[in-house]
Amino acid sequence: MARYDNYGVALAGYLVQVVSGQPFAQYVQDHVFGPLGMTGTTFVQPHPAAIQVHVADGYRPGGRGQVRENGQYGAWSPTGAGTVATATDMGTFMIAQMADDPRLGAGVAQSLRQQHFTMDPRLPGMGWMLQQAPRNGQPLLFKNGDVPGFHANLAMLPDQKIGIYVVYNGDATNGVASWDGRDLIHQIVDRYVSDTSPAPKAVSGIDTSGLAGNYRVNRISHTQVTKVVALLSTASVAVAPGGSLTTSGLSLNPNAGDQHWYPIGTGLFQEQAGQAQIAFDGKGNLFMSDDPTVAFTKLAWYSSPTLHQIMLGAGVVVLLVAFLWLPILALVRHRRGRPAYSRWAQAARVAAWLTGGLTTVFIGWLAVLASDMNALTESVVLGSVVLTVLLSLNGIAVATTAAMIAGTGAAWARRWWTVKGRMAYTITTAAAISYLMVAFTYNLIGTPIG
Template sequence: MRILPMTAAAALAAGAVLLPAPAARAAAPLSAPAAAVRTGTAPTAALERTVDRAVADRLAADRIPGAAVTVVSGGRTVLAKGYGVADTASKRRVDADRTGFFLGSLGKLFTAQAASQLAVAGKVDPKADVNRYLRRAAVPDTYPGRPVTLDNLLTHTGGFDSDIVGRNRARAAQVEPLAEGLTERRPARVRPPGTLAAYDNYGFALAGEVVAEASGESFPGYLDRHVFGPLGMTGSTAAQPGPASITGSLARGYRPSGDSGWTRDLGQYGSWSPAGPGIVSTAADMGRWMRGQLGADPAARLMQRAHFRGDPRLPGLGYGFEEWRRGALAGWFKDGDIPGFHSNLLLLPRQHVGVFVVFNGDGTDGTASWDGKRVIDAVADALAPGAGAPAPVHRAVGVDAGRYAGTYRPARVSRHSLMKVEALVGSVTVRRDGGGGDGGGDGGGLVTDGLSLDPEHTVQHWVPLGEGMFQERGGTARIAFPGTGGVLVSSVMPSTAYQKVTWSQSPALHMALLAGGGGVLALGAVAYPVTALVRRVRRRPAHAAGARAARMAAALAGVVALGFAGAFAAVVGDGNAMMEMVPLGSPLLSVVTWLGATVVGLCAVVLAGAVTAWCRGWWTRLGRLALTATALAGAAASAVLLTYHLAVV
């Protein structure tokens, strides 16, 4: 087989994708040394080489079609550059000035800026009940005397349940008005406001409605006139559909498909646009926005102030921003993820530096979001060498680490929707480190699994700094257990706290019940038909109709359980595809919940049959025990399906 020409062609194609786009734009090289970044300058040529290497490595390693990076320093955009392609079919190159990218949750920063502008102007009070401003989407008074405020909405502490299933749309023309989207399928309030941070898309969408109501303008119109327009951000919009001058240059988002191809992602539009869907910007425009944020704008100063801390010893939340710390560096961070697009932004006010990175691909196993953070770290290290290194750790002794051991689930986990499944796969385990976390012998350290954002290093070891406070061994991240230790807060994700679960809420227990119960049901799918066939071949007398129906229900429950397992595996088997399925509300999700509901219904019939079998003496004792075991297994699996809303018609 002659494969060398094909291999050469593939190599050429890969090279074309990885080369910087011809339309890339960078400022003229500056002569100041690297340390001068603290005074507002940067060595552009060296910086460009650093970014080129970092981005090219990520595009190649993780199969991402394109990217754009912007760096501002000292009030200037010193680098704005596109890489790869914006459209894999046409091979259109990424242009830093013209190519628009969907920002996802990074668009929350524009919502926070709009709200902060109104607060500075005295048109809204961040500490007042938002119902003072909301006429079309008033918040229910679930907790009397504990109103939701704009401050809560902008710091993810409003206390709303999380449910984005089916909230997004494949095309902009399908998007309903903001107020309608807020009142249709309104999530419940599940905790008093201001108590815990739990990442909240609905809260930011409500904040956008506050902006619209208080200003008398539509949300997209307000951004055009008061955020994008004054900064000259002509390639940015929140309108759905957007102007032709912007939509004609949009990048397309992709996920890897097969060995070398890509599948286009959909689902970037939605009525909750203040939370991110539908918001578009270019790399050059984001440079303009970062320069504005690093200036003297009063609204920017309000955004870049800690308004909530899960623990007073850790970074907190500004308006839209998360506090960011790495060694001696301190700044403000935000990222955004929407099907096919992943963006990261960091401001370092003391160094007068801002960095923006965006990819138009999910990357292998969904690594694009982490890739953006890697690029930002590389830029920070280039501009401030050594400043991001971990500080020496002064290990505390006598810390009772064992009291913090257990399983913790994100506070954002839904209580009332299919998104509760996140608790099964997204929980964090904390255990005592027998070696003390740093080689010590008193067991004062901790080990966590599932907390790290780095997909290659999910297990972390933590050194005690004091009661309820730990630092990652060899790193800069910190975790804390405020109060009685039932809550875990992380320095790298202050927008979501983690709550300790009881043994009966343990995801490991629930997974065991689901797997074990499903396995027994699957066994019955084979055993009961075989038993009936053997009985018929041997010409045994037929059992009572009720007995036959009970065993038939058991066999059908096993068959449907196998179908459920297959459909569920199809949903979660490709994390990138699942990221599109959930916000779009894929029919496959409906298939999963319909099959789950069918399993529950059939298991109820089996349970009734088992009780009746003992009452009426069907079969032998062994036969009754077999059906009883099947019924109990089905009951266990059904309980898990119902708990996680996986059995809904």
Template sequence: MNGSPRATLLTLTPVLALAALLPLAAAGPASAAAPAAPADPAAPADLAALGGLIDRTVAEQLRRDRIPGAAVAVVSGEEVLLRGYGVADTAAGTPVDPERTGFYLGSLAKLFTARAAAQLVTEGRLDPAADVNGYLPPANRIPDTYPGRPVTTDHLLTHTAGFDSDLVGLNSATPEGIPTLAQSLAAHRPARVRPPGTLVAYDNYGAALAGLVVERVAGRPYAEQVRASVLEPLGMTRTSFEQPHPAALAPARGYRPDGSDGWTEEHGQYGPWTPSGPGGITTAADMARWLRDQLTPDPAARLTQTTHYRQDPRLPGMGWAYEGWTRDGRTGWFKDGDLPGFHGNLLLLPEQHLGVYVVYNGDGTEGTAGWDGKELIRAIVDTLPGGTGGTGSDPGTGDDPGRYGGTYLAARVSRDSMMRTEELFGTVTVTAEAAGLRTEGLALDPRHPVQHWLPLGDGRYRERDGQARIAFRDGVLTASDTPSTAYRRLAWRRQPGPRLAVLGAALAVLLGTAVAVPATALTRRLRRRPAHPLPARAARAAAALTGLLAAGFLLSLLALVSDGNAMMEAVPLGSPLALAPTWWGAAAPPAALAVTAGAAAGWLRGWWRLPGRIAMTAVALAAAVFTALLADYHLIAGPLGALLG
């Protein structure tokens, strides 16, 4: 996740929104062909034929996944193909123009950060192997958590710096009043959780810090440096990292599907960490200029397209911001970028002199837009002549799949923020089966979360019905489709199953108490039984209140996770939808303390019969377990949460 906005319901009715798209669908995609030199006779792709494939694929994606619009740029040799589809603004019905419609870059901004840093390296002004503290102001210097293991620019640009991850509340719905990059990085500095260079874990903070290094070495703000050193030389006049943007660069609006065949506009594409994602905008035509430049790289571009780190030497690794990519026997460089309502994908195949950029201004049903771009890129690559089909080696023998079974967690998952809850719901399960391995939660396609893998030997596996590869080494799972994040096998005490079972049991007791206490009190009154002493009644009331607090927490959590698209907007914005569970959680510790005190007093003073005292003890235990789990996952707001967490 690279950012997020606060959702506002569209005023346009779903019928009008769909009607605005119908004329465009009937007329076909808007297109523009950039002036080009005669085609290179060795160019690998027939752009005329590719145009038809792209038209059909994108039109079906927009229809099937309820996405308002898209833009595509393909560079093959000296030829350029540009396409625009659907609308940039559903209310106004503005069609997507690949030359003029701006789309938010999301994490594709990291490519520009890497390029700017690489230029400083080639000029001899920045040492990528030096301690970055030598380039940073005092407020942004990194603590010496691992003596003798400083963080370098190379670590920042390969996601191996070893920082924890926390994006809660970092983004903004508007471009005004945003703190400076240096101010925000100082205020939101995460802990160092592993020595640098030991594990790849996708890191927005590290990329933003690399942008600050660029800013300090260049002696001018990041946006100015990128504009002067990267954008202007390439003629990318409709790309900007300034916030607010120049008035002439009005970006498309981003959307997610609503519940009535329409769209909800999303917000939160702005923020201070511009070098890692929020704020930057571009057009398909400008990205074609970027692709052409990257396919005929100068020394700085070649530096970004060099493998600087591999989690497993048998699989693709990391360039600077780029991820290694392979398909049909071809190798290249890939990057994607996501912000609420915007999802872009970019691929370079230098040997084929082919570059592809595709972007959507909608999340798609079930968050499918991010995968749709990858699906289109794969379809384009599969048309190229001379591919191997990617079947690779024949299945191997002698490897025991059972030794790799277990639960794995992406190394990027937070340890010190409420985003740690991803540990409960976002793990990867690996299970041995007759022909090899079965994984769930590793697939990029949200519609097909289960994958099956055939052994290649020595801890390597290839996808049974695809071309992906995975490899295991020292308890770490590495996947060819996601070289920017490794997966660590969880010890039994950290696996989500037992923790969710304990949490479920505690919630069941507390929710039952919220119903049982008023019911028994009413029954006692109807039967005209003597009332318990006031302190006893207060203790039971505290138990019932704790149950109601648990119910409020559960409902607010379900509201947050029930719509992944809305959650992607809410968390970086720090909106009430995202923070509500922590507000309910803030009341849990005092409530648990009150229930525990009441249960203890009940035993000492004999307020209830034995079953009643046992029941109150069970409620106190459930409240304590509930509070402990909330604290462990940083779901208690305020100073008390900071203390307990």
């Protein structure tokens, strides 16, 4: 099992640099762009002045208009960060690829197109960067690229000598920007290449036990706040009578609904009214023909996003109530002339109030940021003081929760408040722990600034 990874691709570029003794950008210029006459394409950063003057800006929706994106740059070549090209040059490259142009080097084009890896031998796999995705029974190779504000989609049907390149410089409001280019390519292929391949026949008696459950894609962030997407975007598999499956969250189209599949072999399923296939390896992994670069792994019950959502939601609600109710409780007690609690008992309640306040501010602020995922992605990629401050709130909440844990023990040992008061405080502490466990799991805790 493997996954596509930007750092892995950057490592490949670095190896080219080490072996050739040339900077990667210069090597590609000398051996690919130059020989093919691709004068508008470069890996060099900063871009040469003659190219920079023609570079398009990226945009994302903001308010009632469009906001300029800052793009994505850095020493990640050849991942595409900072790479620029013209549509004309990409057409030249595809023609050279499909013609086995000797200027690319002997056997280079064929090596790029052939399969070098597949998650499952029954499904399409990968060449060198190019991914296999048969369409209408014909071999199709593609490579997509997405950074904030920019989306590019390259597809080739070598047998028909057809190349398609779709590129645009704007993000959508509903997350479909990265899908629209591929959808257009499918429409073009369907228009010019007839589907003559017969649909696979259903097979009966296939064992589907153990397939149902929640699955998570293995291409997720493990260190960034964007891991929180996994809290809401996990795929699910349900088994229906007769061995068919219903899935949600697998389609690359974010607007797609449930998908239905029928068995065509052991652990192999064909999409009803579609061309996709999925396969299970019997070890808890799911693979899909639509994207041969990733796998989905079945989640244990304690990793279920539904459980985490309940833990997060319950924690937030209880802490919000504590944040609003504790000041009211203190005010009522003061007006009734009741004696003040001990200093440590008061400190324990202040800790609970602070934890509730930090949580309320964090969730509200994160909701505002997450309402524009394009802007949030840009903040994560390029860095943001606002995001750093936001994550530091939960870092402070860790300290106040630790004080609450100590306060809970002291409250029962020293009999602070009434029994109901101690129980309420204990529940609030449990809610804070529940909330922070989910925050920690999804990288929502940062170090306080200072």
